[in-house]
Amino acid sequence: MKKERMRAVDAPVQRNRPSTGYIYLVKNPSSNETSICAWDSVLYPGTSVVAPTRYGLDLGIIVSSADRLGGEYTPGCDQCRGACLHGECADKNEEDGQEMPVDAEIELLYQADPDEDPCDTCEGCNPHPEPQEVSLSGDIIWIERLATPSDLTRYQELVAKEDEAMRICREKIAHHKLDMKLVTAHFLLGEPKIIFFFTADVRVDFRELVKDLVSVFRIRIELRQIGVRDESRVLGGLAVCGRDFCCHSVTDKLNPVSIKMAKEQNLSLNSMKISGPCGRLLCCLSYEFDFYVEEKRHYPPEGSKLKVGFDLMKVTEVNILSKKISLSGSEGRMLGIPQTAVFYNEETSRWEITKEYADEFLSN
Helix, strand or coil, rough: HHHHHHHHHHHCCCCCCCCCEEEEEEEECCCCEEEEEEEECCCCCCCCEEECCCCCCEEEEEECCCCHHHHHHCCCCCCCCCCCCCCCCHHHHHHHCCCCHHHHHHHHCCCCCCCCHHHCCCCCCCCCCCCCCCCCCCCCEECCCCCCHHHHHHHHHHHHHHHHHHHHHHHHHHCCCCCEEEEEEECCCCCCCCHHHHHHCCCCCHHHHHHHHHHHCCCCCEEEECCHHHHHHHCCCCCCCCCCCCCHHCCCCCCCCCCHHHHHCCCCCCCCCCCCCCCECHHHHHHHHHHHHHHHEEEEEEEECCEEECEEEEEEECCCCCCCEEECCHHHHHEEEEEHHHHCCCCCCCEEEEHHHHHHHCCC
C-alpha cells in the first residue's frame, strides 16, 4: 500500500488539455535549446514562461509564434523584416504637395523617447505576426505556467549560485583525478536539481563524484557529457565571420557537416580555414550546400568537353555566384562564357553551346 501511494505521488498530474491552442517557439536561456510548446492564449515574444525541457521543468522565453514555421515563403511574408516605416508621414505630406520640415519630422520620430532608436518600435523593421489558433495533437508539449515575478527573482538567485557550484565541482573533479572538462552548471527552476555539463575524450566513471556533490548540495545531481560542438552552443562566442556562433544565436539543431560540402562549394580544403573555434567543420557549410547542389544542375560538370565553334574546349571552373563558366582550349586558350550560353541536349545527352551564342562567337 505504501509503495502504491508513493507511485501515485511521483506520477505526473494529468490535465485535460484543449484540442486547439497556440504554439510557440520557446528558448531555454541556460542550455540555449529551443522547443515547440503550446498554450491556451496569445503570448508575445519576450514573455517568460515555465516549460518542460529535456532536463526538467525550467524557465523559457517565447521567441515567436510557431504556427508559421516551416511554411512555404511567399512574397511579403511577415516572418521577414519589412520596409522601414519612418518616412510614412513625410511621404504622405509629399503626396499632398506639402513637405514636412526637418525639425518637425525629427520631433515626430523621437516624441516618445529622444534616446530611443525609431527602428526598435517600427512595425516594418520588427514585425510581430499575431499568433493563430491551431489544432493540437496529444503529444504536444504544454507550457506549465507563465513565469511570475517570484519565479524570475528565484531564477536570478539560482544563476548567482552557479559560479560557486562550478568551483566546488572543479575541486571535486581534481580530487578524484577525473579526465573531464567542466563546461557549465545550471540549477533548474521548476525542480530541485543541478545539471553539470562536461566534455571528455573517453568515458568517465563519475559515480564517486556524484556522491560527493550530493553530500555538498543535498539535492539531485545530474552530470551530462556533451560534445565540443554542444559546448560552443551552450557557451556561445564569436565565429570567424565576426558574428555570434550560429549554433548559439540562430539554431540549436547541430546538423552533420562533411568535407563533401566544402568540395561542392569549391572552398579551400585547409582545415584551418573551414573549421570553427570548436575545432569542427563550420556549421554554415551545410546552410548553402543544397543551393550549390541545385544550381550545379544547370552547369556542365568540371572536366567535361564543350564544342565552341570549331574548337573542343574543357570546362575548368564553374562559378555559380557569378554565373560564369571557364573553358580552356588548345594552345593555352582561355574563354569565359555565361551560364545562359549552355544547355543540356536530351537527345544527345550532352552539354552544348546555344545557337545564339555560337553565332555571336563565330561572328567575332
